Structure formats: structure tokens, C-alpha cells
Amino acid sequence: MADEEPTSIWMQPERHERSGPGRRPGYSREQITRTAVQIADAEGVEAATMRRVAGELGTGAMSLYRYVPRRDDLFDLMIDLAMAEIELPGGPSGDWRGDLTLLARQFRAAGLRHPWLIALVTSRPTLGPNLLRVHEFALSSLDGTGLDIDDITGLVGMLNDYTYSAIRREIGWLEEARRTGLDPGRWKRDYMGPYVRQVVESGAFPLFNRSVLDSRTAHLGPEERFRHGVDRILDAIAALIPSLRRR
Numbered sequence: 001m002a003d004e005e006p007t008s009i010w011m012q013p014e015r016h017e018r019s020g021p022g023r024r025p026g027y028s029r030e031q032i033t034r035t036a037v038q039i040a041d042a043e044g045v046e047a048a049t050m051r052r053v054a055g056e057l058g059t060g061a062m063s064l065y066r067y068v069p070r071r072d073d074l075f076d077l078m079i080d081l082a083m084a085e086i087e088l089p090g091g092p093s094g095d096w097r098g099d100l101t102l103l104a105r106q107f108r109a110a111g112l113r114h115p116w117l118i119a120l121v122t123s124r125p126t127l128g129p130n131l132l133r134v135h136e137f138a139l140s141s142l143d144g145t146g147l148d149i150d151d152i153t154g155l156v157g158m159l160n161d162y163t164y165s166a167i168r169r170e171i172g173w174l175e176e177a178r179r180t181g182l183d184p185g186r187w188k189r190d191y192m193g194p195y196v197r198q199v200v201e202s203g204a205f206p207l208f209n210r211s212v213l214d215s216r217t218a219h220l221g222p223e224e225r226f227r228h229g230v231d232r233i234l235d236a237i238a239a240l241i242p243s244l245r246r247r
Helices: 030-044 050-057 071-083 096-113 115-123 127-143 149-182 184-202 206-211 222-246
Strands: none
Touching: 030 050, 030 071, 050 071, 071 096, 071 115, 071 127, 096 115, 096 127, 096 149, 096 222, 115 149, 127 149, 149 184, 149 222, 184 206
């Protein structure tokens, strides 16, 4: 008989076990997931195996499969636990720019706390309750602009794509700094600086020269650079709304 198709973890009731004389204590999905998140934060998501989580909890890996049937389910639970940290009001404020800015900044904070999050959330079609809460808030922020749902979804996706990309790039910088021992400032000044000066002095790439010598944003810190990029995406959305509404 063919194997049954896997069922989403969100459709599976959570297993509850009572401890008693002669029985090992039961676990919860949240306990298992929090342990996996702690491992992934410290050592990377590859280290968050069921065997490793079981070892941290002092049990065997097979016992955890009664609560979380597959490692993919564990990934979905980890994503949703991280998304629970994104603090949002109960509904949109009516200022869609303010709401989407708040969401982007909260997502950046969660992504930096959990460097594995962006890679997982962009590679897995997961819809846990906390991710749905965040997504619903984003869609609701634009719901009063007169756009249809396809345009709302597309514009939120455009902001998400920038947000994910910017966070991934920032995490890459941080990981490279840890690997080399050079912070981004020293990397630019001591490692790339001499070469960049040579390129500028050659005059071979005039627009690159302008981006180095005349840029107002080249020397922004990570948070300011992220906010600047979010503002430009929101400017684009504001410019698109009238034409999309007329269409």
C-alpha cells in the first residue's frame, strides 16, 4: 500500500501525555520547538535535528516523533514560533505607510535574532497561525486604498521581497565579519579601500565613481540603510496606487 501523503502540522492535533509513576514526562510541541530554535540560533539550522533536540531534552529521537512527525514539521513550527515575536496592533491604523514600515522593521528584528529564519521562510510554503497573522496585517494595511486583492497581494509581495533580501544581505555581512574577524567598517576601509581607490582613480567606471564619491546613502548604518530602502519601496507603492485603482 502506498504511503499516505503527509498532513500539515497545523491540521494534526497536538499529543498530550500525562506523566505518572514509572512513565517518562511528556513533552509539548512548543517545548520541542523552543529547543530547536535555541540550537539553530547558536549553531545554524542544520544543527537542529530531531536527534539533537532529543539529546537536549534528555530523551530519544523516536519519542519526539510522536509530537512532531517530520523534520519539515519542525521547520514549520520554528518559523511560526519566530513569527510570534513580531509585535503588531490588533488591526491596521489607517496609515498604510506607517503600518507597513512597522511590519518591515519588526521582521528585520526577528530575522537578525534568528539568522536561519529568512532562508526557511523564503524556501517553504508554510502558513502557520502566526505567519498568517502577520500576512493578514500586511494585506489589511492596504485594504482601504481601493485596490483589488491581486494588486494588494502583489504590492505586499514586493515589500516582502525587498525586506527578505535586505535582511539576508545584512546577515551575510555579519557572518562574514565573524568568519574573518573584520567588522564591515574595517572590511571597507582596510581590505577593499585600497582597491576601490585604485578603481576610482582609473576613471574607467564613472557611475561607480559617483556611487562612491557622491552618494548620500553609502555610509548609512545597517538600520538606516534598511529604513531608506523600505521608504523607497513605499514611495513606489504610493505612486502605483492611483494608476492601479483607475485600472
